[in-house]
Amino acid sequence: MSTYFVKRFTYMAIILLAASFLIFSLYALTPGDFITGNIKLTPERKAELREIYGLNKPLIERYLTWMKNAIHGDFGYSLAQQKPVLTLFNQYIWNSFLLAAISTFFTWLIAVVIGVIAAYKQYSWFDTLVMVLIFAAMSIPSFFIGLFLIKVLAVDLKWLPPGGMITTGSNAQGFAYVKEVIHHMTLPVIVMTLLGVGSLTRYFRSNMIDVIKQDYIRTARAKGLTERKVLFTHALRNALLPAITLVGFELPALFGGSLIIEKIFNWPGIGQLYMQSFGLRDYPLLMGFTMFIAVLTVIGTLMSDILYHLADPRVKL
Amino acid sequence: MKDLLTIDHLQTFFKTEAGTVRAVDDVSLRIKPGETVCIVGESGSGKSITAMSVMGLIGNAGGKVEGGSIQFQDRDLLKLSRNELRTIRGHEIAMIFQEPMSSLNPVLKIGEQVIEPLMEHLKLSRKAARKRAIELIKQVGISRAEQIVDAYPHELSGGMLQRVMIAMAISCGPKLLIADEPTTALDVTIQAQILDLLRSLKEESGMSILLITHDLGVVAEMADYVAVMYAGKIVEQGEVEAIFANPKHPYTKGLLRSKPIMNQLQDELYSIPGQVPNPLELTESCYFHDRCEQCMAICRTKQPELTTVGDLQQAACWLYEEEKRYA
Numbered sequence: 114m115s116t117y118f119v120k121r122f123t124y125m126a127i128i129l130l131a132a133s134f135l136i137f138s139l140y141a142l143t144p145g146d147f148i149t150g151n152i153k154l155t156p157e158r159k160a161e162l163r164e165i166y167g168l169n170k171p172l173i174e175r176y177l178t179w180m181k182n183a184i185h186g187d188f189g190y191s192l193a194q195q196k197p198v199l200t201l202f203n204q205y206i207w208n209s210f211l212l213a214a215i216s217t218f219f220t221w222l223i224a225v226v227i228g229v230i231a232a233y234k235q236y237s238w239f240d241t242l243v244m245v246l247i248f249a250a251m252s253i254p255s256f257f258i259g260l261f262l263i264k265v266l267a268v269d270l271k272w273l274p275p276g277g278m279i280t281t282g283s284n285a286q287g288f289a290y291v292k293e294v295i296h297h298m299t300l301p302v303i304v305m306t307l308l309g310v311g312s313l314t315r316y317f318r319s320n321m322i323d324v325i326k327q328d329y330i331r332t333a334r335a336k337g338l339t340e341r342k343v344l345f346t347h348a349l350r351n352a353l354l355p356a357i358t359l360v361g362f363e364l365p366a367l368f369g370g371s372l373i374i375e376k377i378f379n380w381p382g383i384g385q386l387y388m389q390s391f392g393l394r395d396y397p398l399l400m401g402f403t404m405f406i407a408v409l410t411v412i413g414t415l416m417s418d419i420l421y422h423l424a425d426p427r428v429k430l
Numbered sequence: 431m432k433d434l435l436t437i438d439h440l441q442t443f444f445k446t447e448a449g450t451v452r453a454v455d456d457v458s459l460r461i462k463p464g465e466t467v468c469i470v471g472e473s474g475s476g477k478s479i480t481a482m483s484v485m486g487l488i489g490n491a492g493g494k495v496e497g498g499s500i501q502f503q504d505r506d507l508l509k510l511s512r513n514e515l516r517t518i519r520g521h522e523i524a525m526i527f528q529e530p531m532s533s534l535n536p537v538l539k540i541g542e543q544v545i546e547p548l549m550e551h552l553k554l555s556r557k558a559a560r561k562r563a564i565e566l567i568k569q570v571g572i573s574r575a576e577q578i579v580d581a582y583p584h585e586l587s588g589g590m591l592q593r594v595m596i597a598m599a600i601s602c603g604p605k606l607l608i609a610d611e612p613t614t615a616l617d618v619t620i621q622a623q624i625l626d627l628l629r630s631l632k633e634e635s636g637m638s639i640l641l642i643t644h645d646l647g648v649v650a651e652m653a654d655y656v657a658v659m660y661a662g663k664i665v666e667q668g669e670v671e672a673i674f675a676n677p678k679h680p681y682t683k684g685l686l687r688s689k690p691i692m693n694q695l696q697d698e699l700y701s702i703p704g705q706v707p708n709p710l711e712l713t714e715s716c717y718f719h720d721r722c723e724q725c726m727a728i729c730r731t732k733q734p735e736l737t738t739v740g741d742l743q744q745a746a747c748w749l750y751e752e753e754k755r756y757a
Contacts, residue, residue, distance in 0.1 A: 337516050427582070
């Protein structure tokens, strides 16, 4: 067990080192930088600024400086926002996390319940209906569903606000603030759930169909157990096992934000900030964020390995 | 003595896209209390389907009982509701399967799985059921039962797992144990141990056993009564001594000839020529006719009925129908 963790952490360090180098190279070698885009500056001023920001130093030196600071927990300073990158993350990521966590919760809940029922009643009218709806949900692009729902629910019916996280100019505090945020996040959560639920439902349905055919399900029935026990004690646990792999990938997704949804609903999340920084070539922020996602991905896979060990007695670490 | 189980003209069909497969077609069989009945046949002869029909689990396998009756004590199993049938399964009729390795749930502890029927049918508390489970595991010849209850299936060998399956099956004191090729997946030495265990459990409890096998050695060792199945039909049945000493149906004869005999030098082991017919292409005929060495004209066009031949057995073969006609 402990040798496993030593080995595992060594791998993680190597992977992250390689990732950091790759990320740095990709951004550093892209032609142009934060200063190139600013047409108001004279060439002399540009050279001066490059000197100040250290952009004229050799690549390797810049990489080592970045890495040295990163290891000490300093991911640099956003050039456009004039704030430390980590401060900005802290400001925006939690907004994205709120959306992602709640829609992921609903996505998984709906996918498991519907997937299990559809598998149990395979080829029934319910199963067919679910499959049709899933394909419909999967094939409609997110911006279309988003705009369509804004048109219907926000503009025509005026049930929900079309965007933002709080009402403009609102000073709500405490419970009123919470209520306002819930009101605003309903639409984006619906859209994100709709987009994610299709493929996950199909995934659980096919897992469950495989498990129901197993010999041990026949044994459970031969023991005279109720169908509820057969399904939930014997089948569901086995059907959920492969989904642990997905849990690992959900971790970066929870914090990564969503470019399109946040743009459509004008949600102040990290996805919007990332998009904006791209236009400005705010490389310290872009690199910091990409590195952050890489770290989360590596931690996510480690987490799913440990979860596998806890959930499936056959898996040894 | 009154029969424990009477299968009467059972028909179980599978509807596939290519047509209807008559997996079990007009099978009648009776099992007396305390008796061991063997169904013998090749793969696809319908022996397992017969067992699953008795258990009422054929619907989950995609088939449907289309006709006949299955009388267990005073109840027709085919007329019971799903829930009534469920209370019989694992309680009065229990079953063990061919593959012990895949027949136990890999993520549940052995103990968890053994106590389930005890809690379900005998309404034991979790604690009492666990105590009983340990006794049962000891009873099927596993030492260290206290440790084994907390083990997972992948930590045990195939033979041990089959013992656990047997412990689970006998936990509620069934009157009938259906064993579907219980030794096929096991090593030869373990096979003998499992058969010994089944025999001694039967002697202790007086339950009946319906043993499904393709191994005539197992039949000789275990059976009181034998039914030979071919392509969904019983072609010969009778007391085990009669079948072994004096087989009537050419298929039974072929099966016995293709069994190696200990301490006897044979140049080459006999095998029945040809293959089991495609169940979708069966037409009115003796289904064995194209593999039969004694095939006659009538065998190709008409199906023989199961008729009494001799004192202790019945066979479905035109050879004996002819005899009767001339007699």
